[in-house]
Amino acid sequence: MTRLSIEPTDGPVGAFVSGIDLAETPDPAAAATLRTALGDHGVLFFREQSLTPEAHIAFAESLAPIVINRFFTPVAGYPNIAEVRKEADQKNNIGGAWHADHSYDQIPAMGSILVAKELPPMGGDTLFAGMYAAHDSLPDDIRERIAGLRALHSSRHVFGAGAAHLNDPDNDQGDRYGNAHAATQDVWHPVVIRHPLSGRKSLYVNPDFAVRIDGLPEAESDALLALLFEHARRPEHIYRFEWEPGSIALWDNRATWHLALNDYHGHRRLMHRITLAGVALESGESN
Numbered sequence: 678m679t680r681l682s683i684e685p686t687d688g689p690v691g692a693f694v695s696g697i698d699l700a701e702t703p704d705p706a707a708a709a710t711l712r713t714a715l716g717d718h719g720v721l722f723f724r725e726q727s728l729t730p731e732a733h734i735a736f737a738e739s740l741a742p743i744v745i746n747r748f749f750t751p752v753a754g755y756p757n758i759a760e761v762r763k764e765a766d767q768k769n770n771i772g773g774a775w776h777a778d779h780s781y782d783q784i785p786a787m788g789s790i791l792v793a794k795e796l797p798p799m800g801g802d803t804l805f806a807g808m809y810a811a812h813d814s815l816p817d818d819i820r821e822r823i824a825g826l827r828a829l830h831s832s833r834h835v836f837g838a839g840a841a842h843l844n845d846p847d848n849d850q851g852d853r854y855g856n857a858h859a860a861t862q863d864v865w866h867p868v869v870i871r872h873p874l875s876g877r878k879s880l881y882v883n884p885d886f887a888v889r890i891d892g893l894p895e896a897e898s899d900a901l902l903a904l905l906f907e908h909a910r911r912p913e914h915i916y917r918f919e920w921e922p923g924s925i926a927l928w929d930n931r932a933t934w935h936l937a938l939n940d941y942h943g944h945r946r947l948m949h950r951i952t953l954a955g956v957a958l959e960s961g962e963s964n
């Protein structure tokens with residue numbers, strides 16, 4: 678039997694896991710190893726897997742309880758699996774802007790497991806940005822300035838009835854999102870968190886959902902968020918994952934952002950995503 682092996686990527690974030698067949702539910706020891714590795718590396722990649730929806734659910738539940746995404750269309754017959762789909766004749770993809778899943782929730786999601794179902798012949802890679810590296814590489818004065826600050830995260834402008842992009846007649850995402858009335862989440866989280874698994878400091882604001890920094894005039898808050906976003910998405914913080922049939926990515930939403938590239942027009946791309954429950958987040962200033 679092959680042993681579970683975890684090899685860091687050649688980038689700033691992520692590791693490849695081999696020696697495990699996820700069609701069989703990981704035992705508690707393997708699940709604990711994967712959770713620790715997830716906290717350390719931010720995202721884990723698996724190749725040559727073959728997962729039914731049932732095995733996907735069992736894998737997820739071996740790591741954490743599942744949280745259902747209220748806005749994504751579910752896979753038919755599987756309410757706890759979200760469909761991430763773009764048809765050959767569609768223009769807009771899902772997840773095409775930098776974000777961390779569910780950061781608008783009071784208790785944000787720990788992670789997400791994305792399983793490749795149908796891939797375009799080329800393109801459709803996913804970019805991951807490492808938020809430990811983004812935090813640690815900030816200039817000292819900015820790190821000191823953001824320590825102890827909080828930011829407001831919201832789902833309203835992304836999934837709500839008033840979301841500008843969903844009301845744009847040129848946007849064709851309507852068939853893939855729903856429940857706009859449920860986009861009422863607004864929550865304050867520390868700008869820098871103490872990561873619940875690794876204990877490391879991680880930058881926890883993302884361009885899609887973080888909208889304001891507490892206690893600053895609007896212009897100053899906008900400028901500080903823009904500076905943090907610009908810094909975090911620098912190429913040295915990013916790893917580009919190329920999907921293959923049988924690939925799975927398991928990412929930690931408290932240690933990474935991700936962005937799905939939309940460069941495969943004319944082809945279908947279908948992924949299944951399960952989101953994993955997390956814990957309340959503590960400030961990076963806590964020990």
Ligand code: SIN
Pocket residue numbers: 761771772773789791802803935936937938948950
């Ligand atoms: C997502 O944002 O969850 C989707 C990422 C992807 O499709 O690569």
